[in-house]
Amino acid sequence: MSNPMKPSGLDAEALYANLLQQVRTGLTGAHDACIVGIHSGGAWLAERLAQDLGMTDRCGVLDVSFYRDDYAKKGLPAEVKPTHITFDVAGATVLLVDDVLYTGRTTRAAINELFDYGRPARIMLAALVDRGGRQLPVAADFVAATVQVDQCEALRLQRSDAGQFTLTIEENHA
């Protein structure tokens, strides 16, 4: 990490517990439910959720690099992580998981990518933190906290080797 980080003052573990509770309730009775996390923070959250909900065989991860809308300006990112979705998305209830919901563009890209895998019956969005600043008409179904973050700062989820979540704030030099 090249940019200086500082703690956000948010208790990521507590937020996770809150999110888990909401998702558990929200997915009750859902038809063919599955969880898809968006790299990297969303993927970590999805893994933990899948474990806690006993859905590890219905958990996948998504890298949206090929669906971003800023490819023409920025090109392909230096690191593209693999997308793994081993189950059938068609007709399923997909819970998309991201760590921080901001402009909504990542969610739009993830939805487009999901549809190239098949036609889901329903997509719901879970985000640990909603920091506002939407540029597209996107809303989360499950959110643990709504916060204000400075435009020149980025909010990032970290995961320790032991699997502990923390949220940090980073100066955005981009």
Next chain:
Amino acid sequence: MLNPQLNKNGELQHLLSIEGLPKAIVNHILDTASSFVGVSDREVKKVPLMRGKSVFNLFFENSTRTRTTFEIASKRLSADVINLNMQASSTSKGESLLDTIDNLSAMHADMFVVRHAQSGAPYMIAKHLIDTRQNHVHVVNAGDGRHAHPTQGLLDMYTIRHYKKDFTNLTVAIVGDILHSRVARSDIHALTTLGVPEVRAIGPHTLLPGGLDQMGVRTFTNMNEGLKGVDVIIMLRLQNERMNGALLPSVQEYFKSYGLTPERLALAKPDAIVMHPGPMNRGVEIDSAVADGPQAVILPQVTFGIAVRMAVMSILAGNQG
């Protein structure tokens, strides 16, 4: 002329040869390719990266296989593909190569995939695009004369990385007509760039070019010697024309000394993999038992080839000059 492959930011602007590519760029292409491998398994086998872009396949030398894989790769990136059989076209009527390029650029081509019988032809095209400041147009060398076939070199490296993981403790042997092979040259540059400690070339003297040791290669004319302890065997196709040029007496004699039989394969490491750029001449350079055997990874090479080409094209298309 500065290295025409890289733009002033050191990013890939054209892919002309693996020679001169920084190791970081080679690895970036391989890493990106692994993300594209999964695309073929989806219901919609496409990503929208090159939507609205036009890729022109300029094949001055016939090749259905390579052209088809580039076409598939382009379409999986959602690009529009136009195939031009240049032998039947204006250049054979006397239009110069550069005039042809200008005409196609005027039709808003974004990328030229070029295969040509002459070494260096894609450089001419790239230089012309640079001189005329068309920084949004990219050239991919799909094989020029005997000089280079960089996407084949890259997919061969991807294949090796997939099965062997670490390049730095491998012995790799390339067998056959290295003199005339652009695949061999690209493989050699790629292997040395990625740090393979021992690269071997195996063939009769008439098919081994001079200067191989300057390229970091150990030569063997005895195949049994050359295959001892090898981790990767890359077999090259033997073309019929070689018999006409007084380079070889016959196919039978070639197979006797340089064909990859199960007995010869056993001299390599037990987990050695067998590769071939295709198309294979069974019974000429490779025995069917080996080609169809468990150590051959020839079909996976084809699959990887599409992903590698998708990676190359999407990296290029995302870089402005």
Next chain:
Amino acid sequence: MSLHIKNGRVIDPANGIDAVQDLFIVDGKVAALGAAPAGFAAARTIDATGLVVAPGLVDLSARLREPGYEYKATLDSEMQAAMQGGVTSLVCPPDTDPVLDEPGLVEMLKHRARRLNQANVHPLGALTMGLKGKALTEMAELTESGCVGFSQAEEPIQDTNVLLRALQYANTFGYTVWLRPQDAHIGRGGVAHSGPLASRLGLSGVPVMAETIALHTIFELIRSTGARVHLCRISSAAALDLIRAAKAEGLPVTCDVGVHHVHMTDADIGFFDPNARVTPPFRSQRDRDAIRAAVLDGTVDAVCSDHTPVDDDEKLLPFAEASPGATGLELLLSLTLKWAEDYAATQPGKGDALALALSRISHDAARVAGLDAGRLTIGSPADICIFDPNARWTVEGAALASQGKHTPFLGYELAGQVQATIVAGHVAYQRSAGNVSNVS
């Protein structure tokens, strides 16, 4: 017409002259050096202060492209190029279209050239009809028409028996045969020096062996026939060693190199630059260094331009498809001076190598071709090149009169620029006044 060239540094290698002094021309001939001849009245005076006054350059190979290749260049443009390059006598090879194998063609070429009143053109006749390597040409008739020797240009004779007969026949009359040593088969189709660079670039190679095998054959035939042979465009260290030994043995051979080969190596191909596509190919650094040394020690008798105009359509192609050849008439002086400065002057005991350098492109060249040229001896034709050794110029299309605009030196800045060229006492070219041909 009497001409007075004032205060220039007169360098005449043939007569060992290198001093600042005046030169006097009367009736088209060198009349005096230093003091004016009795009764001299200059019709015209040229102030050559700060300039070198040298014999007009003698170029042993310049393709004028006429007859037959007028789309590449014409007599008019190339003769103008010769004037701007300071070349007052040139030898042209017989590979025109049709080939110079008939006296009528030679006469016509000489006639056309004479009317331009610029350089003296001395054609080489074809050694065999059509250069096909089978039937001998009428060498005596061709000599009478003006040929100074006989050559196969770029078409080596495949049948050694024909080559033997051709040398025997030429020797009957004492004619010199000009041969580029090139085996007809080895390296056929090659476009670059056979070596690691050509291997890496995937270019078909011409091995040094193609030159040395041909030399061995030629030397054997010379030993048998006694024929005099001038070896053209030597390209390798090994060949130069063989030539050095042959001369020591007493064989009647001379040789030349192309001025580009004095400087360039195969590395100058770079990223397949077709401007570096030449025949013979530029070879390794070792070969280039041997050429540089051989020009100094005299193993190489003369340096020529090997002027070969090629038009864009034939040059701007993938390397192996590009027509070989570089423009040279207007670079011969600068590139020879560059050799003198970069190399000769740095060798122990050489100091100012300017006179030696000029000799290789004037007096020595004239001797090879048997021409009364390349020197400022009293009574000689007043063919003179006045140049500024320090003036720098950039090699670019617009600066060249030749229609051949291709050379690997494009974009380079070179020293040495011709200020005036005088042929038989009349100022055929003067830089400041532009083209002054036919004005006396």
